[in-house]
Amino acid sequence: MEIEKKYPLPPFTKATAREKVQLAEDAWNSQDPEKVSMAYTVDTEWRNRSQFINGREEVVAFLKEKWQKEKNYKLRKELWAFTDNKIAVRFEYEYQNAEGAWMRAYGNENWEFNAHGLMHKRYASINDLPIDETERRL
Known part of the structure; x- marks a missing residue:
């Protein structure tokens, strides 16, 4: 059985950390749960706002619901900091809510990767x- 890997792998350099952030931005902008x-471990652990999500199946369900509610979603991520197997990003995204009003979300994410880049x-x-x-920028 082949081990699942998601390149680039840790330990990260500035270049590979930036690449990992760009790959994440591109994937999320695809809006394909x-x-x-597939960028996360099978047993991934998330905190998203006040919601706790565990495992890929819950990630898929969460993202399906998210993008049903957040129309015209567009995201931009920026590398903030990194170490061997951790990356911190800041981001902003814009979307229209169920009533059609435009929203901008700002935030920070802290990521931890396994040795296989997941x-x-x-x-x-x-x-x-x-x-x-x-006022839209994205």
């Missing part, structure tokens, strides 16, 4: 701000 979930832990702190459509 199955594709996104994210085992993801802790996200996020704040939402209503914006006018003319």
Whole structure:
């Protein structure tokens, strides 16, 4: 049986940490829950705002619900810091809520990877701000 790997692998350099962040941004912007979930360990642990999510199956369910509610979703991530197997990012994303109002979400994520490049832990702190459509940046 082949071991599942997701490149680049830790330990991270500045270049590989930036690459990992860009790959995550691209995956999330695809809004494909199955594709996104494959970057995480089978037993991944998340805190997303005040919600706790455990395992790929819960990740897929969470993302399906998220993107049903957050229309016209567009995300940008930026590398903040990194160590051997950890990366911190700041991000912002914009979306329309169920009523059609535009929102911008800001936040930080702390990621921890296993030796095979799969994210085992993801802790996200996020704040939402209503914006006018003319204020959109993404």
